[in-house]
Amino acid sequence: MDHTPEDLNNIIAGISDKRELQQLIDDIKKVAPELAQGISMQLTVAMAKILAAGQIAEKEKEQAMLLSISNSIAATRNKMDLLEVLHGKLRTVFSFSHTVICILNSDKKTVRTFLLDPHSPNQQHPDYPRLTDEIFPISDSLLNVALHADTPVIFDGERLIRERKGSLCVRVNYDSGIREFLFVSLRNGEERIGFLMMCSAVPNEIDRHKLNLIQGIASQLSVAVASILANDELEKKMRAINSYKQQLEKEKWYLQEEINEVYNYQEIIGSSAALQQVYQRVSQVAKADSSVLILGETGTGKELLARAIHNQSYRKDQLMVKVNCAALSPNLIESELFGHERGSFTGATDRRIGKFELAAGGTLFLDEIGEMPLDLQVKLLRVLQEKEIERVGGKTVIPTDVRIIAATNRQLWEEVQAGRFRSDLYYRLNVFPVTIPPLRDRRKDIPALVDHFIAKYNRKTGKKISGVSAEVLSGLMAYSWPGNIRELEHLIERFVILTQDTFIQHIDIPVHNLVENPEPPTVASAEDARVRTIDEIEREHIVYVLKKCQGKVSGAGGAAELLQIPSTTLNSKMKRLNIHRRDFE
Numbered sequence: 001m002d003h004t005p006e007d008l009n010n011i012i013a014g015i016s017d018k019r020e021l022q023q024l025i026d027d028i029k030k031v032a033p034e035l036a037q038g039i040s041m042q043l044t045v046a047m048a049k050i051l052a053a054g055q056i057a058e059k060e061k062e063q064a065m066l067l068s069i070s071n072s073i074a075a076t077r078n079k080m081d082l083l084e085v086l087h088g089k090l091r092t093v094f095s096f097s098h099t100v101i102c103i104l105n106s107d108k109k110t111v112r113t114f115l116l117d118p119h120s121p122n123q124q125h126p127d128y129p130r131l132t133d134e135i136f137p138i139s140d141s142l143l144n145v146a147l148h149a150d151t152p153v154i155f156d157g158e159r160l161i162r163e164r165k166g167s168l169c170v171r172v173n174y175d176s177g178i179r180e181f182l183f184v185s186l187r188n189g190e191e192r193i194g195f196l197m198m199c200s201a202v203p204n205e206i207d208r209h210k211l212n213l214i215q216g217i218a219s220q221l222s223v224a225v226a227s228i229l230a231n232d233e234l235e236k237k238m239r240a241i242n243s244y245k246q247q248l249e250k251e252k253w254y255l256q257e258e259i260n261e262v263y264n265y266q267e268i269i270g271s272s273a274a275l276q277q278v279y280q281r282v283s284q285v286a287k288a289d290s291s292v293l294i295l296g297e298t299g300t301g302k303e304l305l306a307r308a309i310h311n312q313s314y315r316k317d318q319l320m321v322k323v324n325c326a327a328l329s330p331n332l333i334e335s336e337l338f339g340h341e342r343g344s345f346t347g348a349t350d351r352r353i354g355k356f357e358l359a360a361g362g363t364l365f366l367d368e369i370g371e372m373p374l375d376l377q378v379k380l381l382r383v384l385q386e387k388e389i390e391r392v393g394g395k396t397v398i399p400t401d402v403r404i405i406a407a408t409n410r411q412l413w414e415e416v417q418a419g420r421f422r423s424d425l426y427y428r429l430n431v432f433p434v435t436i437p438p439l440r441d442r443r444k445d446i447p448a449l450v451d452h453f454i455a456k457y458n459r460k461t462g463k464k465i466s467g468v469s470a471e472v473l474s475g476l477m478a479y480s481w482p483g484n485i486r487e488l489e490h491l492i493e494r495f496v497i498l499t500q501d502t503f504i505q506h507i508d509i510p511v512h513n514l515v516e517n518p519e520p521p522t523v524a525s526a527e528d529a530r531v532r533t534i535d536e537i538e539r540e541h542i543v544y545v546l547k548k549c550q551g552k553v554s555g556a557g558g559a560a561e562l563l564q565i566p567s568t569t570l571n572s573k574m575k576r577l578n579i580h581r582r583d584f585e
Ligand SMILES: Nc1ncnc2c1ncn2[C@@H]1O[C@H](COP(=O)(O)OP(=O)(O)OP(=O)(O)O)[C@@H](O)[C@H]1O
Pocket: 266, 267, 268, 269, 270, 296, 297, 298, 299, 300, 301, 302, 303, 304, 305, 367, 407, 408, 409, 452, 485, 486, 489, 550
């Protein structure tokens, strides 16, 4: 130690390491204690300089880490990215077991879990699913503190359990070995949006010197979380818009089909006691949402009644979709009802939804249910029981929510006894039967119906016919109406077209069905006076037979069978003679 004090000053000033300096001080104290006394001031200054330099270096390191974490957070686009930052990058700076982000709900009174560490030890806890599924009131004092913690606050796990704070969240974590909790709030500007929770299994593990750093990270996290939430909200709205669009497309397609069929729905006319009873049944069942079975002869107004039930039900703002079970072709019947996936059979070039899906939320009207083939009855029964369908060629089941209204002009129970209709399906549909009486049992309704149809066809033809003569009316009242109201409507339609007068003086009523009036009208109509062509007669006869078969062209009981010609011949005749569905439906 033969240095001069000046040499020593230079050596001391050159030392930048705390330990090196301490070693030198110890050496000087040992060999020259009075010298150490003499340069104590220089030693203190040197030590202070080294410490300050260390702090600056530490600060710079922190800044660099914060910058790196900030950059990673700023690059996050979704929850998965955020998880990676929290449980990857953050772990290189802090020691902790896992983190959780909770979000304030729009009610501002509850929070929900937004992000959970998939590796958290809580996963084994039986109450873990509740952490993700439930919402927690912020009236809970711990959550309230967490939400308002402008600077990070640390809680001892033992103490929280002792003081019964933080209920489920703290308990599940504590049971899984967590002993320390750090909370810091997340804010979007002035608005509090949630909080970050950092959990540690070791008391005092969370570095108290790095709380500033955590706070800085929390500010960055707030921006990322707010943007993910805004994106989620946007996506939710887009999904809602898309599903609404699809629904509209479905409805447009269905309405187009309806228009193509030139079908319009109208009000139910009639005030006879028999019809009053029907109205009463309808009002009893309309809002009940149970299945309804409408029974009645052809043309009595079963479809009209089904629509009335739908219109009075809670489903009235959704569609009532009609399926004519008799008109479905056997190989397409299943796809028609349940839809099909693209390529599921030859000709299935596109995915198509079935009538069940189309009627979602509304009513499915199964007309002519008595005609449904037995194998499809089984499938229908399964759908009604399980309330889910499978598209043809599809792999997933689709839940259905439809109300079923079925109608038939057959004696369905007799069909069951004859083995043509499944009894289990019969019981399922026959929850609330409504029978519409035939027109001959409610003749009182005939005058109102006549006026109604004259007004209807006046509108269509631009005529101004004011009514029928007393003679005509008594003829109409005497007729037995095997085709019921449809027959009456067609008769009136024909005579509105034929009548040149403002009053219908004469109507040809089929003689053989007159039941009460022995004097059928004898005056020949203008139409009868003219010689009709073979084509006209053929057309009339085909239309008559088609009506008799309820529009069924081919197959058993179809018009082709009755006319004893192949259905292809009948189809080409119908084309040539300009016969459309509306002519016989
Ligand atoms: N009470 C009524 N008031 C007004 N029009 C009616 C009434 N009942 C039936 N109609 C009309 O009669 C025609 C046949 O009615 P609808 O198709 O509802 O009968 P349906 O019983 O379903 O026949 P089908 O068994 O042949 O299918 C329709 O044009 C309908 O608008």
